[in-house]
Every structure is written in C-alpha cells, then in structure tokens.
Amino acid sequence: MPSDYQTRWLTYHGSNFFRQRLLLSTLSGRPVKIVDIRSKDDEPGLQEHEANFIKLLEKMCNGSEIIINHTGTKLMYKPGTINGGILSHDCSSGSRSLGYYLEPILCLAPFCKTALQLTLQGITNGGHDPSVDTIKMVTLKLMEKFGLDEGLELTINKRGSMPKGGGEIFLRCPVIRQLNTVNMLETGKVKKIRGLSYTTRVSPAMANRIIDSCRNSLNPFISDLYIYVDHCKGNQSGLSPGFGVTLTATTTSGVMYSSQLTADVSDQKLPEDIGQYAAYKLLSEIKQGGCIDATHQTLALLMIALGPPDVGKIRTGPLTDYTVAFLRHLKDFFQVMFKIDALTDEESDLQSLVLSCLGINYVNISKKST
Structure with missing residues (x-):
C-alpha cells in the first residue's frame, strides 16, 4: 500500500515547467494538481502542444487519471504504471517540435514495463526545443553512460520544418532495472567538432553555405572539423521549406557540447548567419565549462x-x-x-x-x- 506521503497531492500554480511536473509525478507516483493555467490570458487554459503531450503520456501509461476543467485552467493528474510498448503519436498540433515531447519521454522510457518502440510525427527541426539531431548525436550518448548502452536508437525517417512539419522519427529504448552511478568531473580538451547541416524543400546550396560559415568561425580554433550534409528530397522533406545546422564538440574525456540553429523561410535568415550563430553558440557552451x-x-x-x-x-x-x-x-x-x-x-x-x-x-x- 502506498504511504500517505505518496498519495498526498502536490499543487502548483501557472503553466511554467508543465512537463517537469507531469514527468516527476509519473516517475514518483505522486498525484499533482496544476491550477491557474493562463487564467488571466486572452486565451486561457492549456495550449495545443500541452494537451498533445498529455495524450502521449496517457498512451505510455496504464491506469492514469486525468481531469481537466472545461476552461483548461485546472489539471488533476494521478499517474498510473509506465507501460511502454509499440506506440505511434501525431505531434503536429501546436507549434512545438518533437524535441518538446522526446525530452520527458526519454526520461520515462528506461522504466517502462516493456521496451518502448515509439513513432512520432511532427516538426523535427525548429523552435527552441532540441532538434532530433541533437537528441540523436548527444542525448542518447549521455544516456549510455547511465547504463542504456544496448538497443537505444533514434531513426529519422522524414524531416519536417516549421510551421507545417511533416517529419517522422522512430525511437527504440530498452528497459533497465537500475541506472549506473556516474561521476562526471573531468572536462578534458576539445579534440573534434562534428555537425550536420540539413535542408528541406530548398536548394542544397543552402547547406553548403551554412557549412562554409561554420568553418570560417571554427577553423581558427580546431582543425578536426567535419560537417555532414542531409539534403532531403520528395517525401522525406516534410511539408515546409527550411534549413539549419546542429554542431557537437567532443573532448578528450568524452564530454559532449552541442548547439543548434534552424530557420524557415518566414524567418528570412541567411544561411551564413545561421552557420555563424550556431558556431558562436557552440563556443559559448564550451567556454561555460562543465561536463x-x-x-x-x-x-x-x-x-x-x-x-x-x-x-x-x-x-x-x-x-x-x-x-x-x-x-x-x-x-x-x-x-x-x-x-x-x-x-x-x-x-x-x-x-x-x-x-x-x-x-x-x-x-x-x-x-x-x-
């Protein structure tokens, strides 16, 4: 039987840190109540991407109880068991990219009842959320350090830029009984930088212009620099034009830093600016230090x-x-x-x-x- 502490409701106000609260509630088994969700805004209540995230969470779990009032300004969530399994979900509603959903899902996936095989549709690159490339190149590598070193993979079937998306990814995550203890204290020296420049429904020359700009900014600091090109065509290019780049720096002790920048046609950003800003963001992350x-x-x-x-x-x-x-x-x-x-x-x-x-x-x- 759960203790009184575990069954006691936690109450929060406002829409900030919405995913954090639902994620930790699901892991801990503690029910949570979120009130005053944009209650004073012109459009009160949950936004589309938040409601969509709740639906995905409901698919992953068994026995969850979710109550939302008619205005969407109050949510009561009582978590169930994390089932996992073979799932598919459309994340196209709302303006957030797939990274918004993948960040909390990757925290839950190792503790599912059965290994998670998840197909998601939506925006693969765009906005402030981590791109699927950042998750594939850095996030999964980090999770391997904690014991998820077999069977963890992410495949990008289609790319989708903002605003219409049209991308698709497949995530496979094994279950684990217990995580490893990790001590990450040695930063090391940056030994190489890798990256990926992508284009969807625009000229492939955009990717090359981004790469040239990145090289101009990073070559004075390191010689081991290589950026791949992913020019998507036809059905693999989603529904909207766009381009961007993801960069990763790896140190001698295995530490990885990342930066990303994307653009769609409505941004009217030049590829040269995208490459330069992404390079500066990566250098800034390296300068901050840490592992x-x-x-x-x-x-x-x-x-x-x-x-x-x-x-x-x-x-x-x-x-x-x-x-x-x-x-x-x-x-x-x-x-x-x-x-x-x-x-x-x-x-x-x-x-x-x-x-x-x-x-x-x-x-x-x-x-x-x-």
Whole structure:
C-alpha cells in the first residue's frame, strides 16, 4: 500500500515547467494538481502542444487519471504504471517540435514495463526545443553512460520544418532495472567538432553555405572539423521549406557540447548567419565549462538522483532557470537535494559547479533482474 506521503497531492500554480511536473509525478507516483493555467490570458487554459503531450503520456501509461476543467485552467493528474510498448503519436498540433515531447519521454522510457518502440510525427527541426539531431548525436550518448548502452536508437525517417512539419522519427529504448552511478568531473580538451547541416524543400546550396560559415568561425580554433550534409528530397522533406545546422564538440574525456540553429523561410535568415550563430553558440557552451551543456543539465541530474544508493557527481556550467526549477521539483517529488560546490579552473579562472547527491535507488520493478 502506498504511504500517505505518496498519495498526498502536490499543487502548483501557472503553466511554467508543465512537463517537469507531469514527468516527476509519473516517475514518483505522486498525484499533482496544476491550477491557474493562463487564467488571466486572452486565451486561457492549456495550449495545443500541452494537451498533445498529455495524450502521449496517457498512451505510455496504464491506469492514469486525468481531469481537466472545461476552461483548461485546472489539471488533476494521478499517474498510473509506465507501460511502454509499440506506440505511434501525431505531434503536429501546436507549434512545438518533437524535441518538446522526446525530452520527458526519454526520461520515462528506461522504466517502462516493456521496451518502448515509439513513432512520432511532427516538426523535427525548429523552435527552441532540441532538434532530433541533437537528441540523436548527444542525448542518447549521455544516456549510455547511465547504463542504456544496448538497443537505444533514434531513426529519422522524414524531416519536417516549421510551421507545417511533416517529419517522422522512430525511437527504440530498452528497459533497465537500475541506472549506473556516474561521476562526471573531468572536462578534458576539445579534440573534434562534428555537425550536420540539413535542408528541406530548398536548394542544397543552402547547406553548403551554412557549412562554409561554420568553418570560417571554427577553423581558427580546431582543425578536426567535419560537417555532414542531409539534403532531403520528395517525401522525406516534410511539408515546409527550411534549413539549419546542429554542431557537437567532443573532448578528450568524452564530454559532449552541442548547439543548434534552424530557420524557415518566414524567418528570412541567411544561411551564413545561421552557420555563424550556431558556431558562436557552440563556443559559448564550451567556454561555460562543465561536463554537460545547458540543454542536458536536467536529464543528467535526474539520472544521478534516481541512481543506486551511492554518491553521483557532475560538473556543470552556470545552471539555467529551467534547471533551478527542476532541482526544486526534485525536492518536492522525491525529497532529493543536491550539494552544490563552486570549482575554479586553474588555467582559465572560469568557475563551474559540482553537483552531488546520494541516489534514491530507483528500481524498475517490472524489469526482472538477471
């Protein structure tokens, strides 16, 4: 029988950090109530992408109870068991890309009852969410460090740019009984930079112009630089024209930093600007230091918190506002608190943070031990 603590409702106000709250509620089993969702806006209540995310969450779980009032300004969510299995979902409604859905789904997938095989349709590249390329090149590599090293893959069947999308991806994630304890403290030196420049329904010359711009910005810093081209044609190019680039830097200790920038025709951005800004964003991530970039702070901290009853540590750059809120939510749902120490690099005088905590020994009871 669940304890009184587990059955006690947590109440939050407003629409901020919506995915965080539903994700942690699902993992912890604690019911959550979110009220005053844009109650004073001209268009109150849940937005399309938020309602769509709830539908996807409902497909993944069995026995969830979801109550939304008629204006959409109040949500009551009582989580069920995480089932997984073979699923398909259309994420086209709303303006968010597939990265918006994949970020929390990747946190849940290792703890499903059966291995997740998920097909998603929608916008693959666009907006402020991580692109599917960033998730494939960096996020999955990070998850491998925590024990998901077999059977984890993401395939991009079609690309879809904003606003109409039309892309499709396939995600396969194995289940795991328990995560590994990870200590990521050594940043190392950047040894190579890789990237991918894509185009959909525009001239392939756009991708080459992006690459030339990236090279002009990055060549003074490193010689081992290679950027691939993915020019999508016909059915694989989605429904809207667009182009962009994803860059990753890998250090001698296996740390990966990422940056991305996309554009659609309505942006009226030049490919040269896209390449230059993406390169500058990558250099900025490297300069921040740490063993993780800003995009992946919350994923790494969650995995450490859910790990075995041993101390896990990670070195990061400055924490984003999203990560600070996530740490507060971790305390609410799991009673987990991180110890934060400042660390100064002797060579560069840059300060980074070391976050450490004792794992709560989160175990996937549906996965049999071998």
